Amino acid sequence: MSGPSEPVSVGESRWPPAIVLLAFMALNVVFRLWLPDESPVRVPWLIPAIEAVLLAVLIVGPANVPVSRRWVRRVSVSLVVVLVLAALWATVLLIHDLIEGSGVTNSPRRLLASGAVVWLGNNLSFALLYWLMDGGGPIRRMRQPSPVDFAFTQQLSPEVASDWRPVFLDYLHLGFTNATAFSPTDVLPLTFRAKYAMLVQSTAALALFGLVVARAVNAFT
Helix, strand or coil, rough: CCCCCCEECCCCCCCHHHHHHHHHHHHHHHHHCCCCCCCCCCCCCCHHHHHHHHHHHHHCCCCEEEHHHHHHHHHHHHHHHHHHHHHHHHHHHHHHHHHHCCCCHHHHHHHHHHHHHHHHHHHHHHHHHHHHHHEEEEEHCCCCCCCCCCHHHHHHHHCCCCCCCCHHHHHHHHHHHHHHHHCCCCCCECCCHHHHHHHHHHHHHHHHHHHHHHHHHHHHC
């Protein structure tokens, strides 16, 4: 007679991060069809391959998995870290091309398109990192009454929304606002890892945004 089955931890829907990642993959495909010889990381297949594997892992978990499959979280975090590093490397290479005046930087339309793809990739990769990092991930956050790495408005003011927990779309919003304002907006980083992850993202966004816009305006004029 078999023993009781292991309880499944209730997390959140796995589909929002999967759909957002799929949309970004589609954007990358369109970009590469338009500019087949231009890849922000010089290895055209690298980021799509990482994204495809990460997409499969996100569909399996780690937003909602049994305890016995915690390896899904470890694999997800590893893939997201690689995706973050690839996004930062793409930023460095694009900035290098801007300084040298090579590649897509001689065409304002191609430069803006390439800059937009790199900027979106940064935002998405850091949003995934924040989502998996905060409080140990989606499942653990559901068991924690207080914020750990990030404090959202609803957590700081419980009267606004009681029993509220952040989900992926909240971290996606965090990624975009941090890259746009270059600083925390309505979400406060509480730990060193949260603060310095946001610092790296905002610094990369500031350098990319400033140089791309400046170069594009100069090319248009």
